[in-house]
Amino acid sequence: MKMHFNRKHLVIPYGLFLVLFVIIPLGFIVYYAFTNGSTGSFSLANFIKFFASPTSLSTLLLSIGVALLTTAVCLLIAYPIAYILARSKFKKKSVLLMLFVLPMWINFVLRINALREFLDLIGLLDQAHLFNTILGMVYDFLPFMILPLYTTLIKLDKSMLEASADLGSHPVSTFAKVTLPLSMPGIVSGITMVFMPTMTNYVISDTLGLGHVTIIGKFIEECFGARSDWHLGSAIALVLLMIIFVSMLVSGGFKEEDNGSRGAGLW
Amino acid sequence: MMKKILTFAIAFILAFVVIAPNTTFAVAQQDVLRIYSWEDYIYTDEDTGKTLADEFADWYKAKTGKTIRVEYSTFGTNEIMYNELKISPGSYDLICPSEYMIQKMINEDMLVEYSAEFLDESNPENHYVNNVSGYIKNLFESHKTSNGKSWANYAAGYMWGTMGFIYNPQKVSEEDIAHWEVVWDESYKNQSTLKDSVRDTYFMGLAYVYSDELTALATQFKNNQLDAQEYNAQVNAILNRTDDDTIEKVEQALIDAKKNVFGFEVDSGKNDMITGKININFAWSGDAVYAIDEAEEQEVYLNYSVPQEGSNIFFDGWVMPKGANTTLAEAFVNYISMPENACANMDYVGYTSVIAGDEVFDRMVDYFELTTAQDYASLSDDEKADLVAVDLSYFFDDLTDDRDATVYTDVIGRQFYAQYPDLDTINRCAIMNYFDNETNEKISILWENVKGTELPIWVLVLLGALVVVYVGQIIAKKIYKRNRAKYIANTKK
Numbered sequence: 009m010k011m012h013f014n015r016k017h018l019v020i021p022y023g024l025f026l027v028l029f030v031i032i033p034l035g036f037i038v039y040y041a042f043t044n045g046s047t048g049s050f051s052l053a054n055f056i057k058f059f060a061s062p063t064s065l066s067t068l069l070l071s072i073g074v075a076l077l078t079t080a081v082c083l084l085i086a087y088p089i090a091y092i093l094a095r096s097k098f099k100k101k102s103v104l105l106m107l108f109v110l111p112m113w114i115n116f117v118l119r120i121n122a123l124r125e126f127l128d129l130i131g132l133l134d135q136a137h138l139f140n141t142i143l144g145m146v147y148d149f150l151p152f153m154i155l156p157l158y159t160t161l162i163k164l165d166k167s168m169l170e171a172s173a174d175l176g177s178h179p180v181s182t183f184a185k186v187t188l189p190l191s192m193p194g195i196v197s198g199i200t201m202v203f204m205p206t207m208t209n210y211v212i213s214d215t216l217g218l219g220h221v222t223i224i225g226k227f228i229e230e231c232f233g234a235r236s237d238w239h240l241g242s243a244i245a246l247v248l249l250m251i252i253f254v255s256m257l258v259s260g261g262f263k264e265e266d267n268g269s270r271g272a273g274l275w
Numbered sequence: 276m277m278k279k280i281l282t283f284a285i286a287f288i289l290a291f292v293v294i295a296p297n298t299t300f301a302v303a304q305q306d307v308l309r310i311y312s313w314e315d316y317i318y319t320d321e322d323t324g325k326t327l328a329d330e331f332a333d334w335y336k337a338k339t340g341k342t343i344r345v346e347y348s349t350f351g352t353n354e355i356m357y358n359e360l361k362i363s364p365g366s367y368d369l370i371c372p373s374e375y376m377i378q379k380m381i382n383e384d385m386l387v388e389y390s391a392e393f394l395d396e397s398n399p400e401n402h403y404v405n406n407v408s409g410y411i412k413n414l415f416e417s418h419k420t421s422n423g424k425s426w427a428n429y430a431a432g433y434m435w436g437t438m439g440f441i442y443n444p445q446k447v448s449e450e451d452i453a454h455w456e457v458v459w460d461e462s463y464k465n466q467s468t469l470k471d472s473v474r475d476t477y478f479m480g481l482a483y484v485y486s487d488e489l490t491a492l493a494t495q496f497k498n499n500q501l502d503a504q505e506y507n508a509q510v511n512a513i514l515n516r517t518d519d520d521t522i523e524k525v526e527q528a529l530i531d532a533k534k535n536v537f538g539f540e541v542d543s544g545k546n547d548m549i550t551g552k553i554n555i556n557f558a559w560s561g562d563a564v565y566a567i568d569e570a571e572e573q574e575v576y577l578n579y580s581v582p583q584e585g586s587n588i589f590f591d592g593w594v595m596p597k598g599a600n601t602t603l604a605e606a607f608v609n610y611i612s613m614p615e616n617a618c619a620n621m622d623y624v625g626y627t628s629v630i631a632g633d634e635v636f637d638r639m640v641d642y643f644e645l646t647t648a649q650d651y652a653s654l655s656d657d658e659k660a661d662l663v664a665v666d667l668s669y670f671f672d673d674l675t676d677d678r679d680a681t682v683y684t685d686v687i688g689r690q691f692y693a694q695y696p697d698l699d700t701i702n703r704c705a706i707m708n709y710f711d712n713e714t715n716e717k718i719s720i721l722w723e724n725v726k727g728t729e730l731p732i733w734v735l736v737l738l739g740a741l742v743v744v745y746v747g748q749i750i751a752k753k754i755y756k757r758n759r760a761k762y763i764a765n766t767k768k
Contacts, residue, residue, distance in 0.1 A: 046712075061720075061723070063723050063724050063727040064723065066727060066728070066729075066730040067727055067728070069730055069734055069735075069738065070728055070730055070731075070734055072734075072738065073730075073731070073733070073734030073737055073738065074734075076737055076738075076741065077737065125550075128550075128552055133552070134465045134537050134538070134552075138728075138731065214471070214539075215543075217538075218537060218538025218539065218540075219469075219471050219538045219539025219540065219726070220533070220538060220539075220728065221728050222726045222727055222728050226726075227723070230719075230722070230723075230726075232358075233352060233354050233355065234352070234354050234472065234473050234474075234719075234722075235473075235715070235719045235722075236354055236357070236358065236715075237716075237719070238358075258745070
């Protein structure tokens, strides 16, 4: 058989990856989530177990709260930096950007443990578990917010801003009515890159919260570890998936009206 | 086109599926021993990086002329090991789980028995049965299984130890550390840790909740109203309670403890002791040996203590899962049980080997600079006054020439004590049985409640605010649209 190379063949490596590491595992998770541990038959017991337990629910709410706050703080810190960086006339911009992204190249366990020692030094470590956890999350995920914001802002068409100024718009309203809406795709992608990992990164909450802060990721880990209840663990993972799916729908709804097709390409 | 891509994909997957099992099959033809054990749990030559498992292949070749290959993989928790074995049974020949997991695996009929040849004490080549301490042997033989056999038929011991507190004697008094209550004691607020592992922390809660009962038993034993065996049996019964009332009490006790402790850990405790973040660390004896050694290098002096009420005794043992290559597995257990290998492992790992005998005894005397009974007799009274006798005859019951297993030392409560607890300590220590599925579920819920974080009010405020903003935005948009429509309609007029 003679093989004709076609551009479409380039999709094969990722296609395989997708099937082997995304679709099949997802199938397993769905299977485990909807089956009963002892009999293997279809059941919603895992979801009922999760939603009927006040502790599980408060763990879920806490994780959402921690993730929201982390995302908000990251956005508040990252936006001005990305904005200034993108607008600055400094020639070695990439060097500056590298400095912000540099922490990502150092093993995060190392960084979090260094932060732990620092917090101990200033006497905060055993005093403010939740604060420390959120601080660690912000520290770890900030680059993930800066990068997408920066790439969106640097591509921003300057003529739009000039047009806005020419039409007599105040810089503040130019920002609010032109820059901010146009950078929406960057904001949304930054949020998705920070929000979800924050809900599940229990290494940070364990190291800096000293085990006093339990987030939903830790709970899932316990289900697959000591508790040996893969069914419950899968059900919780699926609940998280639904939460992120719903929040994407919600934010996607905003975008279509505000920016037309600009942001939709991101999904 | 789509078809072609599909053919490609299927061919690729098929190639995987067909080739992969074939290669493992080919390897299985050559003799291979697949060992699954704990991380850092076997002597490793620091220069060559070779472990005793690698050396075993050479030893076996020299002994039998057969070339074999050893695959050594490691796990982090018993549950990970168990889950993996459940998913792919028959993928290992020899595993080293802890006592409760061995119990569980025996109950679920997952293990193969050791052969009569392996258990034959008359063969001097059978290093395990000939060298294992009588204490461990008794322990294994006295625990019967439901089919009339005992643990000794299914498991060969490897390492064992106790649970207790590593503490800084300059910061914590000896009287306080002798009781579980120290973790609840507010004068040690933020100075102690719990284990981030259900079983160990549940055990601590049990010992605290029933400390009065345990203390009463200890007093009876001291006054000779109870013999050692009866005392130990009763301690075992108390420290294995899992009735609903007990679970409720333990849950409350642990929730209280959580408010008083520095945190939960499984690994960071050792380092936090050395850096002084904490002064009391609930730990396994092997970790205690390691922590005390490490601290010493930085001129911090730590001690180890097992609470007076009683504590947990644990061991890890070699078991052969169904489908194992038993010939090689048994040969390996005998190899690893040779006294010189047991000593090498102990030096490297820090835990205590189950192997006794003269060679291990002499290593202990050398390593901890102890005085033997023989040398003690020739000391002056002044010199004798500094030394404390430690009776280890329960463990070293097989010394030749009727050597006395009592040793004398002036270092109390440190590495030596952690590695070889005295008879008093052994008498008050209990083995913790495995939880059946129903109990496991109850205790998992207890753990969930203990570990759960109280929901701070700001989270609710934040979530509430988010909903308000979202709904507000939708309403604002609707109003805007309506006004705009009106405006357009008006201008058209």
